[in-house]
Amino acid sequence: MATYNLDVTKEHCPMTFVKTKIELNKLQKGDVLNVRVTEGEPLENIPKSAVEQGFTVLSVEPTEVQGIYSIRIEK
């Protein structure tokens, strides 16, 4: 059960979703992906689409940086 990190705060649509999805595809059951996202569309939709695709969203927490959040997704 490994933990991976991904930062998509510098990316824009659609690469925020694309990079997250490509990383999610690599996860084995029980693995966790930490994604750092900006507020707005990525924050609203990355957890939603992860759940829709059968992943579990463990948490969505603000980080030490204003406007940036960390999403923990488990396969």
Added chain:
Amino acid sequence: MNKRFAIYPTAEKRKKMATDNQAKKLSIIAFSGDFDKLTAVFTLATGAASVGYEVNLFFTFWGLDAIKVKQGRAPVGKGFLPKVFGVMMGGLKASPVSRLNFLGLSPKIFRYLMRKNHVATLEELVEAAKQLGINFYACEMAMHVLGLQKTDFIPEVKDVLGVASFLSLSEGGQTLFI
């Protein structure tokens, strides 16, 4: 604001969402070989695939330029006229912008601006589309007219189709013509 409520659906809701997910499908008829319109095609396609859609791209006419193995200007095609077209149209890297092309300068400016502003370039989007397992199809009729064969296209092109096959593939989903 507590976002937890929105992202922790009940098991029942999650099951329903997973079922609904199966019907999520986007099919795009990529008619244009223009840089900007292809960018729209691949932005929509990769975005949709990333959020769990099944995506079908059906390349026809000028759109076929986007999936050629030779991305520059090359005499691809069988016969004299197709070869002339092949050189004039070129592949993905030679695609013009639909407005204000400035003899091919504009696509270079766009690529520069995209990189500078951390927006994915057309080539990056195509690469992402391949990684996401998006289905690429080529139009049989347009290939015939332009003297192109399946081997002229990138190996990700799954099949060569006609209208009837495309309609059955896209049935039950959303379809766009770009």
